[in-house]
Amino acid sequence: MILVLWDIDRTLLYVGETDRLVYREVFRDVVGREAQQLPARGTGVTMPLAVRELLSANGVSEPETDNLADLIIDRLPGQLYLHREALRRTGHLMPGAVEALAAVRQSQLLVPTVVTGNLKASAEIKLSAFSLLDYVDTTVGGYASDDSHRPALVRIAQTKAKAVYGHTFNRENTVIVGDSLQDVRTGQEGGAKVVGVASGTTSAERLATEGADHVIPDLTDTGRLVELIHTTASNYS
Numbered sequence: 107m108i109l110v111l112w113d114i115d116r117t118l119l120y121v122g123e124t125d126r127l128v129y130r131e132v133f134r135d136v137v138g139r140e141a142q143q144l145p146a147r148g149t150g151v152t153m154p155l156a157v158r159e160l161l162s163a164n165g166v167s168e169p170e171t172d173n174l175a176d177l178i179i180d181r182l183p184g185q186l187y188l189h190r191e192a193l194r195r196t197g198h199l200m201p202g203a204v205e206a207l208a209a210v211r212q213s214q215l216l217v218p219t220v221v222t223g224n225l226k227a228s229a230e231i232k233l234s235a236f237s238l239l240d241y242v243d244t245t246v247g248g249y250a251s252d253d254s255h256r257p258a259l260v261r262i263a264q265t266k267a268k269a270v271y272g273h274t275f276n277r278e279n280t281v282i283v284g285d286s287l288q289d290v291r292t293g294q295e296g297g298a299k300v301v302g303v304a305s306g307t308t309s310a311e312r313l314a315t316e317g318a319d320h321v322i323p324d325l326t327d328t329g330r331l332v333e334l335i336h337t338t339a340s341n342y343s
Contacts (some may be wrong), residue, residue: 114224116200116236116283116307117279117306119233120198126144133161141164149287150153150223153223154179161174179225182225217243219245220249222247222248222249224249256292260280263275281300281301299338304324305324319338
């Protein structure tokens with residue numbers, strides 16, 4: 107079996123400005139003033155780290171950061187849920203995402219889940235908004251709510267998947283499909299192969315240079331993607 111770890115943002119879907127709006131609203135509610143700077147776009151860092159970046163960039167002192175970061179993180183999923191209708195209205199599915207998800211889901215050799223910088227609740231809100239929940243087993247995914255260090259999420263997902271599917275997953279039979287350098291580094295440091303998708307803010311050349319095992323321009327060639335998942339994993343018996 108092969109564990110397939112889908113990234114979400116800019117790989118499967120794009121939520122437009124909704125994430126940034128949620129950051130602004132929660133920062134204002136918790137800190138009591140408007141945020142002048144927001145986290146960088148499309149970096150793939152986990153939400154806890156993005157929140158700390160948000161606080162630092164907006165002049166919050168280090169002693170205050172820990173407490174305020176926890177308050178913001180706790181409120182993010184609920185605030186995102188309030189904008190669930192806007193997610194689909196202002197965002198969109200990435201080209202080929204549904205077909206690619208369906209093809210992976212249909213294979214008996216592939217176990218599809220997610221590895222993401224989103225908190226679990228936020229990830230499920232986004233997937234639900236675009237009717238994607240049935241294509242992945244979110245119970246065995248790796249989320250920022252599990253650990254703020256993204257490479258650690260690979261082992262977390264592998265451990266969860268083993269408990270459910272009774273199969274040991276490691277670097278040789280785990281494949282991340284994602285668009286950012288964080289996805290590549292998560293695989294390299296966390297223990298997974300990587301199929302890079304140049305659908306985000308990182309070019310195909312950069313994904314390849316930084317160590318993605320294979321790179322595709324998008325998800326529209328479903329057969330090619332499934333083939334790469336199989337060939338990238340050197341042990342999927």
